[in-house]
Amino acid sequence: MAVQVATNSQGLLPGSPSPADPMAGLRVAVTGGSAGLGLALVKELIARGARVAFVARNRANLERVAEDHPPAHGIVGDVSLKDDIHPIAMQITGELGGLDVLINNASSLGPVPLALLGDTACEDLERALTTNLLGPFRLTKALLGALAASGREGRGAVVVNISSDAALNPYPRWGAYGASKAALHHLTRIWNEELAGEGIQCLSVDPGDMDTALHALAAPDADPAALRRPEVSAREILNNLVSVLPQRSPSGGENR
Numbered sequence: 001m002a003v004q005v006a007t008n009s010q011g012l013l014p015g016s017p018s019p020a021d022p023m024a025g026l027r028v029a030v031t032g033g034s035a036g037l038g039l040a041l042v043k044e045l046i047a048r049g050a051r052v053a054f055v056a057r058n059r060a061n062l063e064r065v066a067e068d069h070p071p072a073h074g075i076v077g078d079v080s081l082k083d084d085i086h087p088i089a090m091q092i093t094g095e096l097g098g099l100d101v102l103i104n105n106a107s108s109l110g111p112v113p114l115a116l117l118g119d120t121a122c123e124d125l126e127r128a129l130t131t132n133l134l135g136p137f138r139l140t141k142a143l144l145g146a147l148a149a150s151g152r153e154g155r156g157a158v159v160v161n162i163s164s165d166a167a168l169n170p171y172p173r174w175g176a177y178g179a180s181k182a183a184l185h186h187l188t189r190i191w192n193e194e195l196a197g198e199g200i201q202c203l204s205v206d207p208g209d210m211d212t213a214l215h216a217l218a219a220p221d222a223d224p225a226a227l228r229r230p231e232v233s234a235r236e237i238l239n240n241l242v243s244v245l246p247q248r249s250p251s252g253g254e255n256r
């Protein structure tokens, strides 16, 4: 077992952001930040000194998370609704004073319980597509100007789209979700090519099978002990993110 120390090498309390952490001061928005992987990302980002805005539909849960994790800023909104996108985008940039990283994490399974495609209602496929594909597309589009400004300033403009192994593997009964994640994965790759000139990078990341509410809905018989903790996936995703950010000096300015 690892030995716990009272302070780290810089004399900071455990959990205090290190001024040298590339996450310190980074302006990050996370959709679906009130539970599961999104909540784990919000917690880890705050612990590492990032400035965070997060989105979810349920106001009570969102307010509880915001209260428990100051100074994270909660935004009530549904990424599957076209009319919610611009209000969400404006609150993100207004609250953070711009944006460096957008993490499109909110997701829908489509039909619950999962169903064969032949038994999937068109409305369930539509919900998976509007939440998992159109929502990230619209929100990214609405935030392109802010991300391009971050890229110009050398702060490291990145869009992280949360994918799934169901994007690549044709699992029976995962048709609506898998098709939406496959489309998101490919959209991400194309956007990464198209936005390179703006200094914006787009990453598609599979977090692995995690012990979350979404997984319990999809696979109620799965043993939670056999699944990853969302905190583990969140840490890996943020370490990947750090690896693509420009090097910044400890004072917060970037090294050229």
Ligand SMILES: NC(=O)c1ccc[n+]([C@@H]2O[C@H](COP(=O)([O-])OP(=O)(O)OC[C@H]3O[C@@H](n4cnc5c(N)ncnc54)[C@H](OP(=O)(O)O)[C@@H]3O)[C@@H](O)[C@H]2O)c1
Pocket (backbone or CB within 6 Å): 031, 032, 033, 034, 035, 036, 037, 038, 055, 056, 057, 058, 059, 061, 077, 078, 079, 080, 104, 105, 106, 107, 108, 131, 162, 163, 164, 165, 206, 207, 208, 209, 210, 211, 212, 213, 214, 215, 230
């Ligand atoms: N869990 C896994 O094993 C697994 C595996 C591979 C990939 N993934 C991916 O990982 C990501 C996170 O999944 P998770 O398991 O952490 O999910 P989760 O536990 O169900 O959490 C979902 C979060 O998203 C919010 N949300 C859902 N629909 C939304 C919408 N339309 N607009 C805004 N917020 C919305 C929820 O809050 P409200 O309900 O209040 O909106 C909640 O905060 C998803 O993209 C998922 O596809 C998960």
